[in-house]
Amino acid sequence: MNIQMLLVLLALALFSTMLLNTYNIVLDQSGLVYDNILYLQGQKIADRYFQRIESELLGDPPIFSFTAINTIYANMSETVTVNNVIFNVQINSTYCDSLGNTPYADTLFQKVDIQMNCLSTSLDTLYIGTLASPFSKVFFSRGF
Amino acid sequence: MSSLLDVLGATVVGSMVLLMIFTSLFNMQVINYNTQLQIGLTKMSEDLITGRKTGNIDQPGIESILSKVGAGVSTSTDPIIEATSISFKFLGQINPTSSVSTFYFVQESGTSEGFPLYVYQNDMSNPIIGPFWMADTLDITYIDMNDNVVNTPDSNHDLIRAIEVNLTFFYDTYQPDIDKRLVRHNIVFWKYFKNLYL
Numbered sequence A: 001m002n003i004q005m006l007l008v009l010l011a012l013a014l015f016s017t018m019l020l021n022t023y024n025i026v027l028d029q030s031g032l033v034y035d036n037i038l039y040l041q042g043q044k045i046a047d048r049y050f051q052r053i054e055s056e057l058l059g060d061p062p063i064f065s066f067t068a069i070n071t072i073y074a075n076m077s078e079t080v081t082v083n084n085v086i087f088n089v090q091i092n093s094t095y096c097d098s099l100g101n102t103p104y105a106d107t108l109f110q111k112v113d114i115q116m117n118c119l120s121t122s123l124d125t126l127y128i129g130t131l132a133s134p135f136s137k138v139f140f141s142r143g144f
Numbered sequence B: 001m002s003s004l005l006d007v008l009g010a011t012v013v014g015s016m017v018l019l020m021i022f023t024s025l026f027n028m029q030v031i032n033y034n035t036q037l038q039i040g041l042t043k044m045s046e047d048l049i050t051g052r053k054t055g056n057i058d059q060p061g062i063e064s065i066l067s068k069v070g071a072g073v074s075t076s077t078d079p080i081i082e083a084t085s086i087s088f089k090f091l092g093q094i095n096p097t098s099s100v101s102t103f104y105f106v107q108e109s110g111t112s113e114g115f116p117l118y119v120y121q122n123d124m125s126n127p128i129i130g131p132f133w134m135a136d137t138l139d140i141t142y143i144d145m146n147d148n149v150v151n152t153p154d155s156n157h158d159l160i161r162a163i164e165v166n167l168t169f170f171y172d173t174y175q176p177d178i179d180k181r182l183v184r185h186n187i188v189f190w191k192y193f194k195n196l197y198l
Helices: A003-056 A067-070 B002-050 B064-065
Strands: A076-082 A085-096 A109-119 A125-128 A135-140 B053-055 B057-059 B080-083 B087-093 B100-107 B114-121 B129-134 B139-143 B162-171 B181-190
Touching: A003 A076, A003 A085, A003 A109, A003 A125, A003 A135, A003 B002, A003 B162, A003 B181, A067 A085, A067 A109, A135 B057, B002 B064, B002 B181, B064 B100, B064 B181, B114 B162, B129 B162
Parallel strands: none
Antiparallel strands: A076 A085, A085 A109, A109 A125, A109 A135, B053 B057, B080 B087, B087 B100, B100 B114, B114 B129, B139 B162, B162 B181
16 A cells, blocks of 8 residues: 555545534534524423413412412422423522512512423433523512 | 556545535535524514514514403403314403404414414404414313313313413425425413403
8 A cells, every 4th residue: 555545545534524523513503503492492381380370379369379379389390391302390489579689588579480401402401590590580469 | 557547546536535525515504504494483483472573563472462361351251262272262352442352363274385373353364463384283272270281171161271382383494305304393382361360
């Protein structure tokens, strides 16, 4: 085997590496798009729980009292399956002040935090809302 | 003879490299094109669900229309007229000063292009939204006050407090392969009818 053949083989190997890398980048971008679709679905799931709590606090008398909501959603774990993707949802409710701060909690207000995770397209765990930055909403007691 | 073999060998190897380059470029273009289609489809689907603003005009989304269920309707009137897995007809007020309208959120008969989704207001022949073509049939699930599924919703209107809507929009892909798959975007959203809780 002469030196020319070796050089051709080396060029092929180098070129293939570059090609693989380019493919990888394109597929990474594609994965980002699909992960964002999961984020959008996650937001809809969080919105569902907020709507449910808002509705449960409505009516005279409401379905659940303000304190009952605080107890029910204090530490709730649920799974929601959408399009064969399992979303593990964690809901926490704590009393807070009107700005959502918990150190100065008042039983007139409660903050509901939602965080969830699912399996991303790259099979890593995708966190939608985290402990530090959950989906949050502050609810106000109407006196029931 | 040796030179001829060298030339032939170089041609074969060169052709393989060229083929590899062209195939890779083509594949990357297809992946990029389909990704771009997916982004466009996702944006359009989300706009349809949540609404969008064109200039100074707010285009209401399906969520916004569904939130009108029972608005301005007296307690003696059933605000829900029809409740099936592919259609939902109800009474509601578009704003506090308008009269009560009849809204119809429906998937009509499928064609080779897919299943068309329409929203009507009062006039049942001229839709206010649609058609939007879906890959699969519309799937509406009705939920009661205790968050349980209402099994026979059309005969239990009084139990309905919320709906879960499952729809899938799609685009044709670029790749004309026999095993090609459509670019799809599945959305599931929930709408709680707060007027029915009051």
